[in-house]
Every structure is written in C-alpha cells, then in structure tokens.
Amino acid sequence: MTPADTTKRVLMLHAGVIAALFLAQFVLPEYHHGVLARVMVLAAYATGYTLLFGYTGLLSLGHAMFFAAGLYGAGLTVYHLGWSPPAGFGAGIAAGLVLSVMVGFVALRTTGVAFMIVTMMLAQAVYLASLYFGEWTRGDEGIVLTQAMRTFEIAGATIDLSLPDERFNAALILYACSLLICLAVVRAPLGRVMVAIRENEDRTRMLGYDTFQAKLMALALSGTLSAAAGASYALLFGYAGSTFASIHYSIYPLLWVLLGGAATTLGPLIGTLAITYMIDVTSGFTSAYLLLVGVMLVLLVLWSPNGLLGALRDRKLAWLP
C-alpha cells in the first residue's frame, strides 16, 4: 500500500466515523441520544489526553485541572459576567492554554513517576482552589447555567444549547474537531517527534530535536483540547461543579484511553463509549458495578495491553493512525 493509499483510507475511516455519529441522532431513542452527546464531549477530552499519554508517552494524573479550567473558564464567565456561550467557550480554551503552558514549565522538568506525582499535585491544587473560591464556584454544589444563559444568536439563527438536537450536534462538532486536530498532529512532523520521544528521548535529542519544546507543545495541545471539552461540558449540560476537578476526572480519561487503545486516534471514542455503557448496564442490576467494571478492565489489560484498537492494529490493520 502506498502512502497516498494509506492517507485516503485513514481520511475515509475518520470521515465515516463522524458521519455515523451524525446519522446516529436520527435513529437513537431519546435516552441513548443524550448519552451519546455526553460520550462525545468526554471522548473529546480523552482524545486530548491521548496526545500526551498515548503518543508522547507522558502519563499525567492531573488532566482534570485542564478539563476544569475549561469548565470554569466557560461556566464562571457565562454565569457571573453574562458572557455569551461562544465567548465563554473562548474563555475556557484560553484558560486551558495558559494553565497547560504554566504546568508544562513546572512539570516537564520531571519524568516518569515524578511527572505523575507533580501533575496530580497541581491538579489537586486546582481542585482545592475550586472549593476555596466557593463564593463564586459554589464548590461541590456547583453553578447551574440556565436555559437563557445557554442561548445565543448566530447569523440570525437562535441556538439554544439546552435542547437535545442542538446539544448533540454541538457535541459532535466538538468531537469531530478534536479528532481531526489529533489526526493532523500525529501525522505531522510534530507527531513523529512525539512518538520518538515516547520511544527514546535521548536518541531523539541526538537527532537534533529540542525535546523539551516538543513535550511542551504536546502538553499545551493536550491541555487545550481537554479544556475545550470542559468548556463544552459546562455549556451543553449547564453545570459546573468541583467534582469535575477531582482526581476521578484525571483517572477516567486514562481508563477510557487504555481500553480503546492508547496511541490511536479513534481509541478514545471507543473506550469512552464502552466504559460509559459498561457502567450504565452493570449499575442496573448491582450496586457493586464499579467492581465489575474494574474486573473487566483488568482482564482486558491482561489480554490486550494495547487496548481494543491497539490489538486490531497489531493483528490486522497496521495502517491505523
């Protein structure tokens, strides 16, 4: 297969996935329609996460701080300052970009376990800050964005993000953009350098690459995509609370990505979808549903450590990005 053929296949696959998600809204029953919208926002988060974890090999245990930066960047400006949803979305992305660059300068001085701990500590600081400034964030209770706050006009049309169809399609646009950005990055020279750093950082430096700069770019991209997902979450589901800054929301993207396939573009979507439904189904008949999900994850990691798509790529489809 020539490189041009591979490119064509890859583009068709990704366009096909986006088209399938678009068509799903016409056939899914109301409940699953809502679940899928939520899954797409969280999959966008996981897609941002895998740029750093899967492709660059940096295991962050603090990505909730970037998700929360977007969530509060959008939530607080819309709630307290009366900004329109698009302006709030912009504020969320800007907050994520600034935070991820700052975190990068501190955390990227470390590697391995120290990097995990530093990112986890910084995320914990963000979580505690969200509780400390309870006057504005209302801590665990959170702030609720009303329907009026989530409605805006663009090109003469009124868009109300609290309506299911608008919400679904906004989530789809977010996910599609994240997916295509991720695909473009991993196929670009930067993506090749990110993978090289994951495989052998010392060798990459001796090929003339400023590995600190490349890791900082990967972290900034990853943090900003995560923040975009967080901002969308606040605007689409009308709620911003401290729970989303807690350690759980740093661990979730790791689990979604591990299940779907760490260094794959579509793995985050598959992992998020699978785990969401695993929890949904098992919680229907037992209160120990997290135990069941945990056992399934352990089995999966034992049986296929590269995740679902990773296993597929190893066995059949070597061209998967």
Next chain:
Amino acid sequence: MAALEPLLTTRSLSRRFGGLQAVANVDFQVQRGEIRAIIGPNGAGKTTLVSLVCGRIPASEGTIVFEGEDITGLPAHTRVLRGIAYTFQITSVFANLTCHDNVALAVQRTLLSKQRWGRLDRHALTAEVMAALERVGIADLAAVPAGKLSYGHQRLLEVAMGLALNPRLLILDEPTQGLSDAEIASFCDLVRTIAEEATILLIEHNMHVVMSLAHAITVMNNGAILAEGDPASISANADVQQAYLGG
C-alpha cells in the same frame, strides 16, 4: 587561514563524576576530512570525551570549539544542527518504528531546519530516507520494524540515521562491536565512502579496523591523551604498548 583551522578543538576539557576524573585537561584537535580514531583501554574516557563533544554530557571545565565557534554552552540538539552527529555505542534505534520511520526522523530534522515552519515535502522526505538506507545497504528493509532487524543491520541503521543528518563530524562509538568479520569488512568500505564528505571520529577496539581506516590515532588512558600520531608511529609507541598490554 581557514583551510588550516581544525574542525574541532577542545581546550583543557575536563569532566568529573563525583570524585572520578573521567576526562582531564584534554587538548584535542580534529582536522577537516580526516578519519580520527580514539583508542584506549576500557574506562580511559573515550566515550565521555565524545559525549562532551556532542553535548550529551556537560563539561566541568574547558572549552569546545567547532568550526571556529565556541559550542561549550550549547545544548545537544543545537550541536546536531551545526553538524555534529553521534551514533550510539549501545544500539538505540527506535525498536517499534520501521527503518524508514527511524531515518525519517533524522531527515525531517534536516529538511525542517532548512525551511523553518514550512510544510514538509513528503516526496523529498521519502527520497532522502531511501537514499540514506541505500548507502548503508538496507533499503530493502525499509518497512521492517527496527527491533526485528539483526544486530548488524541495526548498527547500519544507526549509521544511516547519522548520515541523514548531513553531518560535518560523524562520531561513531564502537560501530563494529558485535559484527561478523564479513560485516566488518563492508562496514570499513562504508566508512571510507562517508569520509569523502564528512570528518569521522571513531572510537574502536578492533585494532585491525583502526589500522586500516584511521588517518590519525589518539590514544587515551586514565582520562588523558597518552599519545597521538599516524597508525605506524602509534603501533611502534612503547607507552601505548604498555598501556594496552600492561607491564
């Protein structure tokens, strides 16, 4: 006169690791276009010296001048762009990437440094990757993951990655270690063709390889230069024989 200026000069270059003086006050020069071998017993400081030159290890004291400019404070990746390429003693190719992708990383670096922030020309990339693999004779293995190659082929891939950086100074750290006699012979031929374009600094234990390739030999012992000269004078040198054979 520029033509007589050495490519590389070190002045009182030193490196300590705790109490161990790995390289001590080394004044060392490499002339343009030569193949220079560095020999010496294990622990003599050969790898530390070239690591100081390529920037993997910072110097404790002294200066390094390359192409007339002081590079002592530059980070390793900047030195690579200036033309110093290092091939690792312990083969460290990217095992999970194909040979093509291994070399593509090096080619991409040179292409991007020529046209900053420009788009990478994929055709030029592929052409240069294949040219580098062709030169070391493993073009037919382009699609094979580097980790699946034989040891000898991995060493050749290392050299191809070094070549793809278009170096002015190529540092080969024990390149023939672990190769068969037949592989060593063709490796020597390869080094001679590379030497037509680049200066080569070779750390090597195999004296047959050193004697047949080197224009000049530097002998190190205990972190210092013991002797320097052409192959004939080095093999006749009594100090060198004592350092190697004891006595």
